Amino acid sequence: MRRFIVSVLLIIICFLLQTTVFKGIAFGGIVPNLLIILTASFGFMRGESTGLIIGFFCGFLADIFFGNVLGLNAMIYMYIGYANGKFHRIFYPDDIKLPLCLILFSDLAYGFLYYITLFLMRARFYIRYYFLHIILPEVVYTLLITLLLYPLILWLNKKLEDAEERSARKFV
Amino acid sequence: MSPIVKKKGEKFTLPGKYLLFILTLLCTGLIVITFNTNFLSEPVSALGGAVIAPLQEGISKAGSWLSTRSRELVQIRSLLEENEKLRAEIDELTMENIRLQQDRYELTNLRELYDLDAQYDEYEKVGARIIARDSGNWFHSFEINKGTEHGLAIDMNVMAGSGLVGRIVDVGPNWSKVMSIIDDNSNTSGMVLSTSDNLIVSGDLRLYAEGVISFEKLIDSADRVVEGDKIVTSNISDKYLPGILIGYISSISVDSNNLTKSGLITPAVDFEHLEEVLVITQLKQPPGGN
Numbered sequence: 257m258r259r260f261i262v263s264v265l266l267i268i269i270c271f272l273l274q275t276t277v278f279k280g281i282a283f284g285g286i287v288p289n290l291l292i293i294l295t296a297s298f299g300f301m302r303g304e305s306t307g308l309i310i311g312f313f314c315g316f317l318a319d320i321f322f323g324n325v326l327g328l329n330a331m332i333y334m335y336i337g338y339a340n341g342k343f344h345r346i347f348y349p350d351d352i353k354l355p356l357c358l359i360l361f362s363d364l365a366y367g368f369l370y371y372i373t374l375f376l377m378r379a380r381f382y383i384r385y386y387f388l389h390i391i392l393p394e395v396v397y398t399l400l401i402t403l404l405l406y407p408l409i410l411w412l413n414k415k416l417e418d419a420e421e422r423s424a425r426k427f428v
Numbered sequence: 429m430s431p432i433v434k435k436k437g438e439k440f441t442l443p444g445k446y447l448l449f450i451l452t453l454l455c456t457g458l459i460v461i462t463f464n465t466n467f468l469s470e471p472v473s474a475l476g477g478a479v480i481a482p483l484q485e486g487i488s489k490a491g492s493w494l495s496t497r498s499r500e501l502v503q504i505r506s507l508l509e510e511n512e513k514l515r516a517e518i519d520e521l522t523m524e525n526i527r528l529q530q531d532r533y534e535l536t537n538l539r540e541l542y543d544l545d546a547q548y549d550e551y552e553k554v555g556a557r558i559i560a561r562d563s564g565n566w567f568h569s570f571e572i573n574k575g576t577e578h579g580l581a582i583d584m585n586v587m588a589g590s591g592l593v594g595r596i597v598d599v600g601p602n603w604s605k606v607m608s609i610i611d612d613n614s615n616t617s618g619m620v621l622s623t624s625d626n627l628i629v630s631g632d633l634r635l636y637a638e639g640v641i642s643f644e645k646l647i648d649s650a651d652r653v654v655e656g657d658k659i660v661t662s663n664i665s666d667k668y669l670p671g672i673l674i675g676y677i678s679s680i681s682v683d684s685n686n687l688t689k690s691g692l693i694t695p696a697v698d699f700e701h702l703e704e705v706l707v708i709t710q711l712k713q714p715p716g717g718n
Contacts, residue, residue: 275563279488286565317476330451341444
C-alpha cells in the first residue's frame, strides 16, 4: 500500500515537473524526459511487472493530456519498462553505470519509437535532423537530470524495501 | 522459457509476460477506439481535470517565475550593450514609424475592403492562462486552464495578441488542449490578404528553431504575392474563423511544378514566450448545424 502511494505520487510529480517547471527552464526548447527515468529505474530496480505497470501509467498520463490517441505513449513506455525489467538480475544498487546506460538506451528507444509511430507514418523522413535536434539533446539532458533524480529514486526504493522487510518480519 | 513466478505465497501474482500481453491488447484497443471515435475522451479528460490540471496550474506559476528569473539573468549582461544599440535604433525607428503610419492607412483601407474592420472585436473572447506544455519535445501543443465549465468546446479558435495561435482539440471540465499552428501535424487553410489567393499553412518540427512555419500550394500566376504580405485564415477553412492574422510571408519560391508556390511565414505570435491566450467562443461550424 505504501509502495503504491509513493509510486503514484512519484509519477504525478514527475509529470507535473516535466510539463510545467522544466518547460520554463528548457535549454533550447528541449525538456528532459523524467517519465523515462522513472519507468526505467522502476524496471531494473523492481523487475518486469513493476516496470511495465509504472511505464503504462506514465505513458497513459502523457496520453490523456497531450496524446493524439489514447494508449500509444502508454504502450511505448510499457515496453521500455518491461525491457528494463530484464536487467533486474544484474542490477546492483551501488553501481551507477548500468542505470545510466539503461536510461540512455531507454530514452533513445523512446525517441526512435515515437519518431516511427508519429512522424515516419506521416511521411516525414528527416530522421537525421530529428536525431540531432530532438532525440540527442533530450538524451543528454535526461542523463544530466538522471544524476540528480536517480539517487532519490534509489533512496526511496531502499526505504520502502526496508519498511516492507520490517513489517514482513513482524508477521513471522 | 517458463514464466517466472517470483513470489510463492498466498498472494496471486501474474507473471510479467502475461501482464505485458494483456496491457498490449488494452493499449491497442484504446488506440483503435480513440483513433476512430471520440466517446472515451470525456470520462478520461474529466479524470485528468479533477486531479492533474489544478496542480499544473499552481506549479506552472513557479515554472514561469523561474523562466522569468533566468531570462533576467541573461538579460542583465547584455543590457548595457543593448542600451547603446537601442539608442541608435531610436533614430532609425522614428523614420520607420513614419513609414508604418503610412502602412496603417493602407491597412485600414484593406480592412474596409475585406470587411475585416472591427471583426476581432465582434467575436466573444475568453482569456485563459497556459498551465502546461507538451511533455515531449516533438509537438507544440499546450494546456490552458479553462474548459467546458467556462463554455469552451472543441475546435474553438485560440488567439494571442492579434495573431492566431491554434485551436482547441481536446476539452475537459477545467482544462483544454490547444494544438498550435506551428505543431508538426497542423495544417491551416490560409489566404493572402492582399490578393485573396488561398494557400495551406503547415507547421514543421524542423522549422521551430528558426521561428517560422511553411506554406505551400499557393497559386499565384500573376506574381502579385511578395515577401511581407499578410496571411490570414481563409473563408473556406471549416475550423478557423475567417480573417484572423496568421503571419507574414518571409520567403517565397516557385515549386518545381511551376504552378504553385511555397515558402515560409513568420507567425504574428511569439510562440516561445506565450503565457496568456484568448479563446474565441464562437465556432465556425456550430455543432450539428452543417
